[in-house]
Amino acid sequence: xxxxxxxxxxxxxxxxxxxxxxxxxxxxxxxxxxxxxxxxxxxxxxxxxxxxxxxxxxxxxxxxxxxxxxxxxxxxxxxxxxxxxxxxxxxxxxxxxxxxxxxxxxxxxxxxxxxxxxxxxxxxxxxxxxxxxxxxxxxxxxxxxxxxxxxxxxxxxxxxxxxxxxxxxxxxxxxxxxxxxxxxxxxxxxxxxxxxxxxxxxxxxxxxxxxxxxxxxxxxxxxxxxxxxxxxxxxxxxxxxxxxxxxxxxxxxxxxxxxxxxxxxxxxxxxxxxxxxxxxxxxxxxxxxxxxxxxxxxxxxxxxxxxxxxxxxxxxxxxxxxxxxxxxxxxxxxxxxxxxxxxxxxxxxxxxxxxxxxxxxxxxxxxxxxxxxxxxxxxxxxxxxxxxxxxxxxxxxxxxxxxxxxxxxxxxxxxxxxxxxxxxxxxxxxxxxxxxxxxxxxxxxxxxxxxxxxxxxxxxxxxxxxxxxxxxxxxxxxxxxxxxxxxxxxxxxxxxxxxxxxxxxxxx
Amino acid sequence: xxxxxxxxxxxxxxxxxxxxxxxxxxxxxxxxxxxxxxxxxxxxxxxxxxxxxxxxxxxxxxxxxxxxxxxxxxxxxxxxxxxxxxxxxxxxxxxxxxxxxxxxxxxxxxxxxxxxxxxxxxxxxxxxxxxxxxxxxxxxxxxxxxxxxxxxxxxxxxxxxxxxxxxxxxxxxxxxxxxxxxxxxxxxxxxxxxxxxxxxxxxxxxxxxxxxxxxxxxxxxxxxxxxxxxxxxxxxxxxxxxxxxxxxxxxxxxxxxxxxxxxxxxxxxxxxxxxxxxxxxxxxxxxxxxxxxxxxxxxxxxxxxxxxxxxxxxxxxxxxxxxxxxxxxxxxxxxxxxxxxxxxxxx
Numbered sequence: 010x011x012x013x014x015x016x017x018x019x020x021x022x023x024x025x026x027x028x029x030x031x032x033x034x035x036x037x038x039x040x041x042x043x044x045x046x047x048x049x050x051x052x053x054x055x056x057x058x059x060x061x062x063x064x065x066x067x068x069x070x071x072x073x074x075x076x077x078x079x080x081x082x083x084x085x086x087x088x089x090x091x092x093x094x095x096x097x098x099x100x101x102x103x104x105x106x107x108x109x110x111x112x113x114x115x116x117x118x119x120x121x122x123x124x125x126x127x128x129x130x131x132x133x134x135x136x137x138x139x140x141x142x143x144x145x146x147x148x149x150x151x152x153x154x155x156x157x158x159x160x161x162x163x164x165x166x167x168x169x170x171x172x173x174x175x176x177x178x179x180x181x182x183x184x185x186x187x188x189x190x191x192x193x194x195x196x197x198x199x200x201x202x203x204x205x206x207x208x209x210x211x212x213x214x215x216x217x218x219x220x221x222x223x224x225x226x227x228x229x230x231x232x233x234x235x236x237x238x239x240x241x242x243x244x245x246x247x248x249x250x251x252x253x254x255x256x257x258x259x260x261x262x263x264x265x266x267x268x269x270x271x272x273x274x275x276x277x278x279x280x281x282x283x284x285x286x287x288x289x290x291x292x293x294x295x296x297x298x299x300x301x302x303x304x305x306x307x308x309x310x311x312x313x314x315x316x317x318x319x320x321x322x323x324x325x326x327x328x329x330x331x332x333x334x335x336x337x338x339x340x341x342x343x344x345x346x347x348x349x350x351x352x353x354x355x356x357x358x359x360x361x362x363x364x365x366x367x368x369x370x371x372x373x374x375x376x377x378x379x380x381x382x383x384x385x386x387x388x389x390x391x392x393x394x395x396x397x398x399x400x401x402x403x404x405x406x407x408x409x410x411x412x413x414x415x416x417x418x419x420x421x422x423x424x425x426x427x428x429x430x431x432x433x434x435x436x437x438x439x440x441x442x443x444x445x446x447x448x449x450x451x452x453x454x455x456x457x458x459x460x461x462x463x464x465x466x467x468x469x470x471x472x473x474x475x476x477x478x479x480x481x482x483x484x485x486x487x488x489x490x491x492x493x494x495x496x497x498x499x500x501x502x503x504x505x506x507x508x509x510x511x512x513x514x515x516x517x
Numbered sequence: 518x519x520x521x522x523x524x525x526x527x528x529x530x531x532x533x534x535x536x537x538x539x540x541x542x543x544x545x546x547x548x549x550x551x552x553x554x555x556x557x558x559x560x561x562x563x564x565x566x567x568x569x570x571x572x573x574x575x576x577x578x579x580x581x582x583x584x585x586x587x588x589x590x591x592x593x594x595x596x597x598x599x600x601x602x603x604x605x606x607x608x609x610x611x612x613x614x615x616x617x618x619x620x621x622x623x624x625x626x627x628x629x630x631x632x633x634x635x636x637x638x639x640x641x642x643x644x645x646x647x648x649x650x651x652x653x654x655x656x657x658x659x660x661x662x663x664x665x666x667x668x669x670x671x672x673x674x675x676x677x678x679x680x681x682x683x684x685x686x687x688x689x690x691x692x693x694x695x696x697x698x699x700x701x702x703x704x705x706x707x708x709x710x711x712x713x714x715x716x717x718x719x720x721x722x723x724x725x726x727x728x729x730x731x732x733x734x735x736x737x738x739x740x741x742x743x744x745x746x747x748x749x750x751x752x753x754x755x756x757x758x759x760x761x762x763x764x765x766x767x768x769x770x771x772x773x774x775x776x777x778x779x780x781x782x783x784x785x786x787x788x789x790x791x792x793x794x795x796x797x798x799x800x801x802x803x804x805x806x807x808x809x810x811x812x813x814x815x816x817x818x819x820x821x822x823x824x825x826x827x828x829x830x831x832x833x834x835x836x837x838x839x840x841x842x843x844x845x846x847x848x849x850x851x852x853x854x855x856x857x858x859x860x861x862x863x864x
């Protein structure tokens with residue numbers, strides 16, 4: 010097979026940190042290469058060097074037999090490299106066609122050649138099996154469709170090597186499967202692909218070859234058919250990791266009870282007639298395809314919205330209108346869906362984030378003044394107890410890695426010994442080591458009698474942690490099933506909205 | 518050459534950035550001075566001499582710095598919370614007007630009247646900003662527009678008052694308001710100069726604002742809301758209460774600037790009593806990187822430019838409008854220079 014791309018001896022340092030250490034990599038014509046590694050292993054840095062966003066300190070890149078000049082994205086594009094970023098770069102108020110054209114036309118043109126672009130776009134979409142409506146506004150498209158537009162954008166610029174950075178991070182399982190089928194078809198059209206991932210199952214099912222990065226070094230290359238997930242996990246983490254298992258134990262009394270709760274105006278309900286019970290020492294898992302009301306459920310249980318009808322009781326008191334501080338004051342803890350936008354204020358120090366939810370409690374302030382020593386001691390305690398690495402109480406929070414930031418958010422919730430905890434997507438974007446750590450913290454809190462509601466789009470996670478599972482579909486909840494009875498097929502049907510309508514709406 | 522995000526900003530950079538910005542602004546203005554046919558070095562030497570060259574010059578400069586400290590603090594605290602108060606000029610004038618109106622007839626001794634009049638000026642400024650803050654919170658009206666346009670309304674209103682109900686009959690046809698009672702004039706800090714104890718009030722205000730921002734629950738919530746409103750709201754910080762609190766504090770500081778200027782310097786209100794203290798306050802705050810202690814220093818610098826430019830104009834014939842140009846350039850260069858506190862250049 011001919012090599013389309015060769016990276017040789019790439020080294021990149023950021024200050025004291027070596028993000029890539031003498032990394033070499035090659036890609037053959039029509040091949041799908043998975044670049045596997047934990048967060049911070051240097052995957053994205055390497056691809057940014059290839060695409061010209063960064064300049065390597067050493068090493069060089071050959072593309073189709075030609076040397077690629079470093080640090081010039083335009084040269085990379087012209088040589089046929091396309092990159093699809095994890096966070097899309099689309100203008101929401103423009104159409105698909107407009108977004109494809111943006112930046113691909115010289116400014117000196119007075120009129121843009123829309124009809125030509127449209128013809129070429131439709132041809133490409135046909136050829137690669139990426140159907141799309143050129144006149145749809147981006148804001149009306151689903152996440153999967155937006156990703157398709159991103160890929161088309163690269164193909165429109167005649168990309169022959171396509172790089173996808175964590176392409177499934179934003180996709181639900183069926184969408185991800187469809188994406189990989191499409192990618193496979195694209196290789197038949199002569200494209201070569203690199204996708205970045207830290208998810209073992211998709212690497213196993215979608216790639217021809219795997220390159221594993223750890224700590225900036227290339228530690229192994231395997232042909233996918235000759236390896237297995239356990240080996241890859243060990244190569245990626247550098248040691249054996251196992252997620253903790255849930256142990257059966259006695260479940261206590263109901264802590265949080267929602268009865269026929271609806272959220273939103275009656276013509277556009279975000280949650281419709283939702284009922285559930287969470288008991289002490291129990292994890293109730295809510296599974297579903299992204300965008301089916303998880304956000305509204307999260308906002309409701311975080312105290313950011315109130316039900317428009319129905320009742321929400323926490324330990325026997327009305328929790329419908331308590332707000333964030335009221336919920337916390339009554340023994341609730343909340344782990345938000347997105348730790349960066351809701352969980353922490355990145356520019357503030359760790360100690361300030363640690364106490365932000367409870368600043369007004371006498372533990373942390375006195376007559377309106379912050380008790381800084383007490384706050385910092387508390388934060389130091391969290392860092393110690395929850396193993397938050399690379400941190401002192403005064404560290405700026407945005408410098409933490411995703412896993413350590415999540416440990417901080419978890420720590421500030423769990424150290425308060427909450428009786429009820431909302432846990433929303435607790436391991437999104439985390440690597441295996443961090444996932445195992447988060448799972449054992451959650452199970453420890455369950456062991457201590459906390460009632461927990463886990464919203465997760467990761468089925469393995471929901472099944473492994475939850476005692477009972479309900480599916481959320483279009484703002485409605487299915488009846489709960491015990492985790493033991495939740496085989497993948499049954500969950501799949503539940504998530505598709507196929508469940509027997511309950512005779513008694515509040516049964517559980 | 519490209520920009521890379523810094524992990525942590527060293528203190529040396531934090532201090533160096535405004536100095537570099539000032540240097541760049543002076544360099545750019547030097548081009549204009551040269552175009553006016555004067556050697557920029559001579560002109561800047563005259564400027565320094567005019568602002569710092571004698572005891573009298575220094576006291577004049579500090580007199581000018583006093584309201585700038587207040588308006589700089591007003592902008593700094595508002596900007597920290599991402600409340601874009603461009604209306605300090607208007608708040609300055611309502612503070613001044615309220616002080617003159619009440620201070621003309623108030624029949625109490627000075628030790629009681631001066632604090633009362635300061636409170637009156639603060640209340641007037643706070644109320645003026647409460648309106649735009651309410652409109653933003655309730656209807657999402659952009660406060661940049663409302664506060665900026667209110668400035669013009671206020672100045673026309675001041676004109677109306679000093680031509681009409683508050684006209685000073687003893688001002689011989691000069692448009693000026695009635696003066697505050699002599700009992701309420703602020704004592705001189707240095708005898709036989711215009712420098713008054715308002716400077717000490719301003720420095721104390723900077724200390725209080727620092728204390729509030731850095732040490733109180735309200736300050737912590739304000740900074741959290743300014744950096745990441747969504748995360749602050751999730752943590753239970755009431756955004757409306759925080760924004761309104763900041764608005765009242767910011768408006769009060771700008772109103773206090775007007776109040777202290779009336780009691781310390783002008784006695785009555787005129788439409789020309791501010792050479793743009795409110796707008797220059799924005800530059801003061803930005804040069805200080807929104808830090809209260811820095812505000813004192815940058816107010817002194819801007820006052821040096823203002824006072825020095827007058828002297829430079831007299832000595833060299835360069836129009837003293839160059840002061841406004843330098844101040845405006847400082848804002849632009851500072852905005853560029855601020856990039857380097859977050860980013861650094863690689864290769």
